Amino acid sequence: MPKYFPVSASVACFRRASAMLALASISLAFPATHTCRPVADAFKIDGVLDDAGWQGLDTLRLLRNNDPAGGKPSAETKVLVAWSATRLYVAYIADGKNVKNTVTKHDDDGLYEQDVVELFLDPDGDGKNYFELEWNCLNTSLDFSFTSPLQGRDVAWAPKGMQSAVKVHGTANNPADTDTGMVVEISLPWEGFAAWSKSGLPPKAGDNLPLNFYRIIYSSPGVAELISWTSTGAPSFHMPEKFGSLVFSSQPVTSLLPERRAGIRTPAVGNRAARRADGKLYTPPVATRPGALKQPGAPNLWLFQSPAPAKAPASVTPVN
Numbered sequence: 056m057p058k059y060f061p062v063s064a065s066v067a068c069f070r071r072a073s074a075m076l077a078l079a080s081i082s083l084a085f086p087a088t089h090t091c092r093p094v095a096d097a098f099k100i101d102g103v104l105d106d107a108g109w110q111g112l113d114t115l116r117l118l119r120n121n122d123p124a125g126g127k128p129s130a131e132t133k134v135l136v137a138w139s140a141t142r143l144y145v146a147y148i149a150d151g152k153n154v155k156n157t158v159t160k161h162d163d164d165g166l167y168e169q170d171v172v173e174l175f176l177d178p179d180g181d182g183k184n185y186f187e188l189e190w191n192c193l194n195t196s197l198d199f200s201f202t203s204p205l206q207g208r209d210v211a212w213a214p215k216g217m218q219s220a221v222k223v224h225g226t227a228n229n230p231a232d233t234d235t236g237m238v239v240e241i242s243l244p245w246e247g248f249a250a251w252s253k254s255g256l257p258p259k260a261g262d263n264l265p266l267n268f269y270r271i272i273y274s275s276p277g278v279a280e281l282i283s284w285t286s287t288g289a290p291s292f293h294m295p296e297k298f299g300s301l302v303f304s305s306q307p308v309t310s311l312l313p314e315r316r317a318g319i320r321t322p323a324v325g326n327r328a329a330r331r332a333d334g335k336l337y338t339p340p341v342a343t344r345p346g347a348l349k350q351p352g353a354p355n356l357w358l359f360q361s362p363a364p365a366k367a368p369a370s371v372t373p374v375n
């Protein structure tokens with residue numbers, strides 16, 4: 056199946072007209088927006104989302120299936136994002152019964168011929184030049200820049216200082232058993248993208264960052280689900296005029312209402328809280344909490360919808 060599809064002229068014109076809104080305080084031109092919360096630079100990039108910065112954030116869900124067959128994605132994909140003065144943090148929680156992708160070479164075009172998660176960013180919001188990044192279950196990555204949709208590809212470009220890690224819940228590339236998915240944890244320094252931002256990076260509170268989150272799942276060779284946050288309306292991801300946008304907030308999630316923080320402080324039903332050696336409370340992943348999956352747009356009180364089984368790390372001591 057071709058991954059790429061031409062951009063219609065009418066849509067491109069619309070996007071040019073709305074480009075002035077990008078990285079500004081107005082977000083009405085985007086098909087969807089998501090509030091990106093500030094966090095401290097205290098993440099361990101290891102594919103495990105027990106870092107304080109991930110707690111209590113709203114979750115994005117990738118629900119749009121852009122391949123010709125359409126329909127509901129065959130597996131749940133959730134995305135978390137947060138920002139600091141130096142970095143953008145992204146995590147994909149990608150459920151799946153068969154975690155697979157055998158590519159091990161960086162920037163290999165074969166990467167997206169197998170299962171991947173992807174991030175496209177258009178820092179200046181003009182619908183022309185943009186960045187494409189992808190990761191597979193082996194933490195093999197791909198990073199390209201484009202001067203316009205599918206044009207001017209630069210494979211030499213790389214996001215300076217990018218860190219990523221993948222935790223597979225199951226066994227990668229082994230169809231004989233049943234997996235539950237994988238978690239991809241990513242740290243992206245702003246300096247790697249600043250050159251293509253008109254208002255400069257890091258962003259200011261109220262700024263927009265046009266982007267889209269994607270996932271490809273191959274049910275069989277050559278038959279792909281093209282899953283996204285905002286719909287592209289075509290079997291292509293290279294449509295920056297259809298990107299949604301992050302809206303950067305100066306309000307950390309810890310400043311929100313107490314019930315929004317419940318997922319941080321209160322152990323989930325069926326799980327035990329544990330106290331770390333440093334005295335902080337650790338709430339293990341919630342694998343089976345009934346009704347935990349929120350509706351799109353609703354606050355997510357229970358961050359840890361990880362496919363990982365609930366299990367506290369060996370370094371902590373259960374307290375109840």
Ligand SMILES: [Ca+2]
Nearest residue numbers: 099100101103
């Ligand atoms: Ca981590």
Ligand SMILES: [Ca+2]
Nearest residue numbers: 179181183184
């Ligand atoms: Ca651009």
